[in-house]
Amino acid sequence: MTKPVGALKGADNNYHFTLWSPHADNVQVIIKGEEAARTMERDAYGYWHSNDGNGVTAGSKYKFLLNGEHKLPDPASMSQPDGVHEWSEVVDHDFDWTDENWQPAPLSDLIIYELHVGTFTEKGTFEAIIDRIDHLQALGINAIEIMPIAQFPGSRNWGYDGVYPFAAQNSYGGVSKLKMLVDKFHQAGIAVILDVVYNHMGPEGNYLSLFGPYFTEKYNTPWGAALNFDDSYSDHIRNFFLQNALMWLKEFHIDGLRLDAVHAIMDNGPVHLLKELSLKVDGLEKETGKPYILIAESDMNDVKVISDYSKGGYGLEAQWTDDFHHAVHTLITGELDGYYSDYGQIAHLAKSFKQGFIYDGIYSNFRNKLVGTDPSNNASHQFVVCIQNHDQVGNRMTGDRLPSIVSYEKLKLAAGTMLISPFVPMLFMGEEYGEDQPFQYFVHHGDPALVKAVQEGRSKEFDSFKWQGEVPDPQSENTFRNSKLNWDFKSQQEKDTLFKFYKYLIHLRKEGAFDLFKSQEIITEVMEDKKLLKIA
């Protein structure tokens, strides 16, 4: 089931609307500035089409009118210039691309740099990121991974509260600036991976249930009812998100997607959404001649996600490997609270350095169950590892980064462990120079009740940890501002030296200095007493 949705340019060069709303008796489209709403016609599957595209051009603003009653933005809106509750805007995807010959580095050579648009720079926009290309080139990374940019409420958010998956956040600069960013990065030899959220929708500005059965009560998720990927009508919700993925790759020249928390994508149908996505992206690769990378965030340690179709796998290219982070983190910090209680030994690090997964079918005392599968039949470049990321930093009570917790020498040790490993390393913005500003949890909701719920929920989240002190107020602008990078690192000797250390290790890695770890069996010697691990 493949069906483009949203405002789409027709053969007549006008824009026509397609909206799925199977139970609506009547759907009309209102063009801002026009008195009468335009009629739409329903097809057999519940998609409504507007035939009259007269005068509808890029920049036209519109809403849908359901049953003459609800006046709503388009779920597939590609632009929300005035935020999540207001008019949708018609977008022209034409752009003067200069990256015709661009090819990203192969996955096995990738060094990823995760960044959050709002806090990476002072301005907090797509455009401002471009000014940092020199820095990133100097560092040597060859891919950035942008935290979610789908339109979210307000102007401050990690991105996981997005409610318009097709719309690039207005306060970041919207569609054209995101394309400019991608184009510039490609010119600079750096791939762009986008973090997308297909496991839930944000709580504010989410009108999906008025349009149709986007959610199912079959499953309870941390965010309530699950997105409907296998219940009645699910093919249309699947189509919505598959179209979304393809849009980023096709229209924005994005090189890969990082799929948020795939363990919360509830789908027990015959073809898992991730497999269907992977198959669709295979098709696009044939069409464009470019390779695309799909990376899952998964807490399951289940190789099904990254295995071949022939083995019953979903065929994704890679997945995050939290075990590696936790092994390093517990050893250098000594923290053993919460989920860190499952780690803390040199033997854990030894196992993770060899094969990524520590939990490969063994019992987790924290989760109270057997966790994981044997990863030995998967290539090392299918595992993305880090020593910091937005979650592991930002989901600490005060969002404190490693430099606030461990010594400078330990920072270097951790960096070295990651960068010589056989896996795909991923840095978190600022890590390369030991940024010590925190990365805290922030939102900018408009609904006071929701703000209160988020504030209270945030406090409860740390029950299994022993952290002391105040939880920063997620809604406060200060929390957001505190989380911005401080780019003044060159003047601080330790920071500058650390940057040079990262730079040098990345250089060595790209030269192939650590490739032996990828191509032959790793021999480890574990000395728990001495807190020593020998790797050969």
Added chain:
Amino acid sequence: MTKPVGALKGADNNYHFTLWSPHADNVQVIIKGEEAARTMERDAYGYWHSNDGNGVTAGSKYKFLLNGEHKLPDPASMSQPDGVHEWSEVVDHDFDWTDENWQPAPLSDLIIYELHVGTFTEKGTFEAIIDRIDHLQALGINAIEIMPIAQFPGSRNWGYDGVYPFAAQNSYGGVSKLKMLVDKFHQAGIAVILDVVYNHMGPEGNYLSLFGPYFTEKYNTPWGAALNFDDSYSDHIRNFFLQNALMWLKEFHIDGLRLDAVHAIMDNGPVHLLKELSLKVDGLEKETGKPYILIAESDMNDVKVISDYSKGGYGLEAQWTDDFHHAVHTLITGELDGYYSDYGQIAHLAKSFKQGFIYDGIYSNFRNKLVGTDPSNNASHQFVVCIQNHDQVGNRMTGDRLPSIVSYEKLKLAAGTMLISPFVPMLFMGEEYGEDQPFQYFVHHGDPALVKAVQEGRSKEFDSFKWQGEVPDPQSENTFRNSKLNWDFKSQQEKDTLFKFYKYLIHLRKEGAFDLFKSQEIITEVMEDKKLLKIA
């Protein structure tokens, strides 16, 4: 995680108790007739063991005392002589088996006969079934499939309300009579398949949640919270049911299990419960040298269930194939209500006769989604087909069987279609002589509120069908009595002739007369106008 549970014979020939109750502060076992409760000790995983087995023998009755507060039967009780709320009884599994050399027919040669213990005979017991072996031998079937016999509330139930999976229903005759039945059937050359329910527990006498997190709120099922097969502590619930499956095969010499509604076994863990079951049964096969058959009831048409492990499958031997039934049923009855609306054409039957699944990835208008997968890489004997079964008869409003709806000639046509097909045919008790007593839905609950809920629920169930009239009262003993077979068929000519027709077709099938359909491609010619299907 493999852990026997319940009352188990120790090396000292006394019985010792093992109970999983991870959150209990204290567990004791009370032996009926003794004044003091005996102490039990907890292991690291929350299993409680009684060391003192002194004087505990087969026939001893016992309950567990949780936290000095709840006095409860054993969830793993192998005998509930006084029903679901009363004492559990220690069982000795010794039995004088005479089936040492027994081997069932291979799956591809199987002709299954589904029966319900309570209504198959006037007495409604395991023992009374033995008296009908002559009839079944004469008919020529080589396997019976017994509807669930796990202890349920009261004395009348289809079996899907069982609450003690390890206990053979007391009113049917309990453990020893079930073993006698199996032994006699093996002597008669007939395999015994048992229907087991691992997707939910019955509503009355279900004390599981007092013992531990047997259920998870992750999933909502038609019966409420799901059995916990992938959440915290799930390995212990998995163990409970895996031990159960192994018990039937090992201690009762059961030849195979029919797994009720596997689509409602919610498990998104790394190894699906069905795959783990299949692996465990593989292990048992090596131990005993006997083949066991696992047959799923599945509404997913997903070959994952019956495919090899190497393809990501669960490795079960076969699955029910409702499409075949629905194709035949709609054509001979003209009924097109409810889920039958997805069928009704000769082309449906043609497709199902060739490959079992009609819904092999196509859109179902009744379910409003794409349904199924391509079955062409699976062997025909992996699909079990029928023209009547307990569900398709019993879940009609008045439980009316085919002879009450269609002509005698159509009965023969339907029987012929099933018995010449390349699949494993399954008859429903009485079908072979055109039984026209209904098979209605009956229960015998003790809780008045539950009785009322079942009565009301039953009435609502037929909303999408046009059936007229009264829904028989599920709680009434008459409903149960009405559903018993009337064995007086030899005196009625049409019935006796139909019996001979089945007998002859079964004979021909066993002679290999229809084997060509299994070994080469089936050519069909569909003539919708003439309601004609040619098969070659």
